[in-house]
Amino acid sequence: MRIVILGGGSSGWMSASLLARLMGNQLDITLVESxxxxxxxxxxATIPPITHFNKVLGIDENTFIQKTNGTFKLGIEFVGWKDPTSSYMHAFGQIGKDMGLAPFHHNWLNARSNGYKNDFWHFSLNYQAAKAGKFQPLPRIPNTRLPGIVHAYHFDAGLYAQYLQTLSTAWGVKRIEGEVEHVSLNKENGEITALRLKSGQVVEGDFFIDCSGFKGVLISEALKTGYEDWRHWLPCDRALAVPTENTSDIPPYTQSIAHQAGWQWRIPLQHRTGNGLVYCSDYLDDNSATELLLGQLNTNVIGTPKPIKFVTGRRVKQWHKNCLAIxxxxxxxxxxxxxxxxxxxSGLVRFMKLLPNKSNYHAAEREFNRQSEVEFTRIRDFIILHYVLNNRNEPFWKRCRDMPIPDSLAHKIALFKATGQVFREQDELFTDVAWHQVMLGQGLMPEACHPLAEALSGSQTSDLFSSLETLINATVADMSEHTAYIQQYCRMDNPR
Ligand SMILES: Cc1cc2nc3c(=O)[nH]c(=O)nc-3n(C[C@H](O)[C@H](O)[C@H](O)COP(=O)(O)OP(=O)(O)OC[C@H]3O[C@@H](n4cnc5c(N)ncnc54)[C@H](O)[C@@H]3O)c2cc1C
Structure with missing residues (x-):
């Protein structure tokens, strides 16, 4: 099968590398980019499953960090989201130790109602390590069966695509430089047959992967599949991105700082810090946004802010005929x-599981679209959660607090409030511990904890808490400093 990928950003090269690595002998893969x-x-900034992606590609972790000027990431700190003085973290990994049917946070809730003062993150190894500026790979807490550090990466997007390009071309992917000016469709069945470039070159294929960015040159401009607009739930529609100089101590976590009409990201890399502001143009004009962002940077700016417009939502059919949008x-x-x-x-993995019969895509296409709709809507709900549970006073935040939300999210919030429980459905990306952290962090306290947590006596609970505390503190104390770990094992190749 001839696969043609349009686009050489992160998604294009991730697609090329995964397909070539796993099926390079059976597929003829060409990537066109301009x-x-x-x-x-x-x-x-990424989340932990990226480590599996790299493993499948056979990439050594330290080499990867070196090549992409990367750093390690233990979670995301949300500053000012509940109210302007609050902060909490969505730390990756487990928190505490589950006791049967009632997850650990029920023990914490019960202790709290009896006067216990420490917050929930006291029992998160990832949080404690992040705040201490520590990192090292640690699959388990030593000498226990408790899970250890769970990490993801921060990296330079340009170097990432470049690195994957080197691997992909070594695995047989052909790269064509050029701009697509016409997409040829089969008159009978509407499938894509070829891409014609401005140079006149024609690139034919059996299956096309559209990685052409927001425009969707194939899936939207040529095949005209619709787009579901979610701005009524997630009203931010603009971003500004600007790098600044790096910091000498590199924090092992991303920061997300709420502002009057949106939020700012801070992503620490080895050679620079990535910064940006995501905002809602109904409440903040572009000049004020630029001024706001430039006033909130903690190291010197490199370059000028790059504006980006976007429409939150999803392509109604991400797979249509012989075209997949990634x-x-x-x-x-x-x-x-x-x-x-x-x-x-996850889109690529789903595609590979359903790899189409060349002459009949219909069933695979339907199943792909069904699964990806579920995946997108669950993540959408998780993101809305951060906005809807807020106590800020600005008009943007009031709008977010008062807006109607999807039923699926309203149910999750109501259930947590009444029972302290969150149920992760099927392949839902975010774990129940991730939901607990954002719900608690945004100030949603359950009205009751599970009776099983109440069955533990006060002394049993304090024994459990103090043994966890001792283990976590000792483990963090023994871990390497994040910056020192990078210097020793994976110092950047490209100090550009
Ligand atoms: C403000 C912002 C912040 C983000 N932060 C994060 C983050 O922290 N973490 C995360 O996981 N994701 C983040 N994302 C998303 C992330 O940037 C994208 O998912 C990722 O970069 C993949 O983009 P892409 O490859 O699909 O598109 P692009 O990077 O836009 O690449 C499109 C490619 O298509 C090519 N192309 C387009 N038209 C043609 C044509 N006619 N002919 C030939 N070639 C063509 C282009 O040359 C290019 O190579 C962020 C996005 C935004 C907007």
Missing amino acids: EHIGTIGVGE GLSSGFLEPLESTSLHLVQ
Whole structure:
């Protein structure tokens, strides 16, 4: 089968590398990209499943960090989201130790109602390590069966695509430089047959992967599949991105700082810090947004802010006929929980599981679209959660607090409030612990804890808490400093 990938951003090269690595012998893969058009140039914070993607590609972790000027990420700190003085973290990994049917936070809730003062994150190894500036790979807490550090990466998006390009071309992917000016369709069945470039070159294929970014040159402009607009739930529609100089101590976590009409990201890399502001143009004009962002940077600016417009939502059919949309062409959810590159990865895995019968795509297409709709809507709900549970006073935040929300999210919130429980459905990306953290962090306290937590006596609970505390503190104390770990094992190759 001849597969043609249009686009050489992160999604194009992730697609090329995964397909070539796993099926290079059976597929003939060509990637078309235009340096003149360029890539979006953002997308630098990830979530833990990216480590599996790299493993499948056979990439050594330290080499990867070196090649992409990367750093390690233990979670996302949300500053000012509940109210302007609050902060909490969505730390990856487990928190505490589950006791049977009632997850650990019920023990914490019960203790809290009896006067216990420490917060929930006291029992998160990832949080404690992040705040101490520590990192090292640690699959388990030593000498226990408790899970250890769970991590993801921050990296330079340009170097990431470049690195995957080197691997992909070594695995047989052909790269064509050029701009597509015409997409030829089969008159009978409407399938794509070829891409004609401005140079006159014609690139024929059996199956096309659209990684052309927001425009969706194939899935939207040529095949005219519709787009579901979610701005009524997620009203931010603009971003500004600007790098600044790096910091000498590199924090092992992303920061997301709420502002009057949106939020700012801070992504620490080895050679620079990535910064940006995501905002709602109904409440903040572009000049004020630029002024706001430039006034909130903690190191010197490199370059000028790059403006980006977007429409939050999803392509109604991400797979249509012989075309699959991957990356920004498939839809967009703001980068609050660093999910876009993950959606590239999961879309590719889903595609490979359903790899089409050359002459009959129909059933595979339907199943792909069904699963990806579920995935997108669950992530959408998780992102809305951060906005809807807020106590800020600005008009933007009041609107977010008062807006009607999807029933699926309203149910999750009501259930947590009444019972303290969250149920993760099927392949839902975010774990119940992730939901607990954002719900508690945004100030939603359950009205009751599970009776099983109440069955533990006060002394049993305090024994449990103090043994966890001792283990976590000792483990963090023994871990390497994040910056020192990078210097020793994976110092950047490209100090540009
Ligand atoms: C503000 C912002 C912040 C983000 N932050 C994160 C984050 O922290 N974490 C995360 O996971 N994701 C993030 N994302 C999403 C992430 O940037 C994208 O998912 C990722 O970069 C993939 O983009 P892409 O490859 O789909 O598109 P692009 O990078 O836009 O690449 C499109 C490619 O298509 C080519 N192309 C387009 N038209 C043509 C044509 N006619 N002919 C030939 N070639 C063409 C271009 O040259 C380019 O190579 C963010 C996005 C935005 C907007």
